[in-house]
Amino acid sequence: MVSLAEERPPPARRTMRVARWRSRRGPFSHLGVRARVTFLFGAGALLLSVSVGGISYLTTQHFLVSDSENAAVQQAGSEAGAISVGLADHDADPEAVVLASADPGTSAVLFQHGKKYSTFFVRAGYIPSSLQVLVRSGSAARENVVIEGTTHVVVGVPLTSANAEFFALFDESQLEHTLHILALAIVTAGFVTTVLGIFLGRSASTRSLRPLTGVSRAAVAIAGGQLDTRLPAATGDADLGAFANSFNTMVDQLQERIEREERFTSDVSHELRSPLTTIAASFDVLEAHQEELSARARQALGLLGADVRRFQRMVGDLLEISRSDTGSADVSLEDVEAGELVRRAVAASAHRLPNAVAPPDVVVDPAVAEARLSVDKRRFERVMTNLLENAALYGGGATLVSACPGPARVDGAPTLQVSVEDHGPGVSESERSRIFERFYRGQLSGRRGDGTGTGLGLALVAEHIRLNGGVVRAEETDGGGARFVIVLPMVELDAP
Amino acid sequence: MSSRILVVEDDERIRSSMRMALEDEGYDVDEAASGEDALDRFSAQPADVALIDLMLPGMDGFECCRALRRQSAVPIIIVTARTDTHDVVAGLEAGADDYVTKPFVAKELGARIRALLRRARPAEDEPTVLTFGDLELIPEQGVLRRVDGEGDIHCTRTEFRLLCELAANANKVLSREQLLDRVWGYDYFGDGRLVDVHIRRLRTKVEPDPALPRHILTVRGMGYKLVP
Numbered sequence: 001m002v003s004l005a006e007e008r009p010p011p012a013r014r015t016m017r018v019a020r021w022r023s024r025r026g027p028f029s030h031l032g033v034r035a036r037v038t039f040l041f042g043a044g045a046l047l048l049s050v051s052v053g054g055i056s057y058l059t060t061q062h063f064l065v066s067d068s069e070n071a072a073v074q075q076a077g078s079e080a081g082a083i084s085v086g087l088a089d090h091d092a093d094p095e096a097v098v099l100a101s102a103d104p105g106t107s108a109v110l111f112q113h114g115k116k117y118s119t120f121f122v123r124a125g126y127i128p129s130s131l132q133v134l135v136r137s138g139s140a141a142r143e144n145v146v147i148e149g150t151t152h153v154v155v156g157v158p159l160t161s162a163n164a165e166f167f168a169l170f171d172e173s174q175l176e177h178t179l180h181i182l183a184l185a186i187v188t189a190g191f192v193t194t195v196l197g198i199f200l201g202r203s204a205s206t207r208s209l210r211p212l213t214g215v216s217r218a219a220v221a222i223a224g225g226q227l228d229t230r231l232p233a234a235t236g237d238a239d240l241g242a243f244a245n246s247f248n249t250m251v252d253q254l255q256e257r258i259e260r261e262e263r264f265t266s267d268v269s270h271e272l273r274s275p276l277t278t279i280a281a282s283f284d285v286l287e288a289h290q291e292e293l294s295a296r297a298r299q300a301l302g303l304l305g306a307d308v309r310r311f312q313r314m315v316g317d318l319l320e321i322s323r324s325d326t327g328s329a330d331v332s333l334e335d336v337e338a339g340e341l342v343r344r345a346v347a348a349s350a351h352r353l354p355n356a357v358a359p360p361d362v363v364v365d366p367a368v369a370e371a372r373l374s375v376d377k378r379r380f381e382r383v384m385t386n387l388l389e390n391a392a393l394y395g396g397g398a399t400l401v402s403a404c405p406g407p408a409r410v411d412g413a414p415t416l417q418v419s420v421e422d423h424g425p426g427v428s429e430s431e432r433s434r435i436f437e438r439f440y441r442g443q444l445s446g447r448r449g450d451g452t453g454t455g456l457g458l459a460l461v462a463e464h465i466r467l468n469g470g471v472v473r474a475e476e477t478d479g480g481g482a483r484f485v486i487v488l489p490m491v492e493l494d495a496p
Numbered sequence: 497m498s499s500r501i502l503v504v505e506d507d508e509r510i511r512s513s514m515r516m517a518l519e520d521e522g523y524d525v526d527e528a529a530s531g532e533d534a535l536d537r538f539s540a541q542p543a544d545v546a547l548i549d550l551m552l553p554g555m556d557g558f559e560c561c562r563a564l565r566r567q568s569a570v571p572i573i574i575v576t577a578r579t580d581t582h583d584v585v586a587g588l589e590a591g592a593d594d595y596v597t598k599p600f601v602a603k604e605l606g607a608r609i610r611a612l613l614r615r616a617r618p619a620e621d622e623p624t625v626l627t628f629g630d631l632e633l634i635p636e637q638g639v640l641r642r643v644d645g646e647g648d649i650h651c652t653r654t655e656f657r658l659l660c661e662l663a664a665n666a667n668k669v670l671s672r673e674q675l676l677d678r679v680w681g682y683d684y685f686g687d688g689r690l691v692d693v694h695i696r697r698l699r700t701k702v703e704p705d706p707a708l709p710r711h712i713l714t715v716r717g718m719g720y721k722l723v724p
């Protein structure tokens with residue numbers, strides 16, 4: 001027992017596994033696969049471009065800055081050397097020396113004996129005091145300063161022999177501009193990469209999901225009754241091929257099962273027909289000879305009769321239903337006049353109703369009396385019979401059958417509206433769609449008597465009307481009775 | 497003398513119950529359990545109407561129908577458990593005049609048989625000779641022949657009756673319902689396929705080119721008419 005239990009996990013565990021799998025789903029699980037893949041591609045591209053762009057920017061910046069600083073230091077050094085040589089001549093004017101030695105493009109300043117000599121107008125304040133102190137103490141130094149919004153490198157060189165300090169200012173705005181452009185280029189590239197990543201993700205997910213669109217379409221078709229729908233065998237793609245195969249196998253089995261069940265209903269009805277033929281014919285003989293029977297036997301015969309007829313109708317209805325289920329229902333449309341069709345159908349149906357039920361009034365709007373419609377007459381007659389029978393069973397008999405122009409269809413085609421009304425208790429709102437289900441008996445199910453229907457009557461009404469391209473619904477009349485409304489497509493009056 | 501009905505049905509209980517029901521309707525009944533049996537019995541003693549079940553062991557109902565039709569114009573009603581278009585139309589193509597579906601009510605079957613027997617006798621007010629194309633139709637004698645005397649054209653009583661209706665109303669459109677009523681005794685909701693198949697069968701007999709009929713024309717959405 002124990003080993004068995006171990007081999008076969010109880011169903012509860014299976015459920016748990018499913019639950020765990022569900023809980024493992026990510027925070028984006030509410031998004032579709034496509035959105036998720038797109039998002040991941042976009043985020044990946046962004047991350048990639050930020051890191052690559054950041055690294056290259058920093059590297060380039062480091063290289064350019066140190067390069068430019070080295071150049072500045074070198075130039076300042078050589079200028080300082082020249083000035084130092086110039087100042088060795090004690091008569092020389094320090095300002096002239098500075099002007100002569102410094103590069104024309106450089107802003108330079110010389111401090112000697114507390115005096116300032118500069119190439120251009122360079123304020124003493126431009127040179128940071130910390131740097132001045134550092135240089136005065138005898139060591140060369142540099143510092144970045146921002147002068148009037150532009151970055152400069154200030155290089156300070158002590159001229160110990162002349163007891164002076166030389167400072168050179170180098171404009172770094174060019175370098176900064178270059179770095180700006182670089183940063184802009186990198187950001188642009190990052191943006192483009194991210195957008196491309198999003199597009200790539202979207203198209204990749206769309207491409208990989210495309211077979212699923214086919215699956216979805218196939219599933220819809222199958223659900224709609226086209227059981228012969230299959231996925232094309234995806235040759236060359238192992239993943240899709242296996243998927244299509246298992247899908248098709250599933251549909252094969254589904255189709256086989258549905259067809260087996262439909263065949264079963266149809267076979268049962270057919271098999272019932274032979275014994276039923278004997279029963280019905282024998283009953284006819286008995287009925288023809290009923291005066292030879294005792295009163296008691298006649299009573300039994302009466303009971304038998306009602307149910308033989310009902311059984312006959314039920315088998316007929318079952319066959320009819322199974323035929324439309326298997327899709328082998330044949331609809332033979334004929335051009336007929338609306339008024340004549342409705343009157344004839346009511347008259348033909350009246351024969352089948354119990355004698356106690358008065359035939360309904362028939363009112364045909366002159367606007368449609370001679371209008372033509374293409375309809376399966378037999379099916380329409382069955383619809384009328386079933387509706388009148390339904391009214392006789394549950395609504396005390398139909399009081400009015402009317403025909404009038406119906407609301408035009410979406411495509412503008414005119415319609416014929418046929419209504420069957422009774423003065424019964426009506427159909428409650430909750431039951432109005434359910435009464436068209438097979439064997440649905442509703443609230444009045446207790447009232448099964450001599451004349452109870454087959455339980456398929458209204459289901460067949462819906463089926464016949466559907467096969468005729470129309471719709472049927474149940475409503476309430478002003479007096480609280482039931483009204484069944486049929487809307488059938490009509491042939492255009494000006495059609496040839 | 498009462499009419500004789502040949503019941504061809506392999507199920508013994510159905511056969512017996514049909515015999516009793518038909519006897520109650522006032523007919524003499526002859527039974528056959530198979531198609532071969534039916535042909536033998538018919539040769540020995542022709543019936544006025546044959547009722548043939550389509551599902552028979554050995555020779556099936558369609559074949560039996562064709563074989564019987566080859567030797568006689570006897571009215572044939574096929575009995576089918578299926579109302580599928582295919583079975584009914586195939587039975588009519590095989591030469592049947594009408595059909596009933598199982599299970600049927602004896603009264604209904606009796607009515608169908610009476611209608612077939614009744615229309616075998618032409619109405620009195622019809623003209624003695626009707627002509628169209630190179631054909632001559634004599635309703636009273638049940639004769640359809642070529643004017644040039646090349647001989648009689650054989651057709652069943654139903655086909656003949658249908659042709660008489662069309663010829664008596666030459667150039668007038670008769671709807672399927674009218675033809676069903678006058679020839680078969682059906683009401684408005686009778687099966688129009690009966691008319692369609694019989695018209696098709698008639699065309700192969702009287703039209704020079706059945707694919708392009710010149711005399712028996714279809715009027716779309718209305719019915720049929722005969723043009724002499």
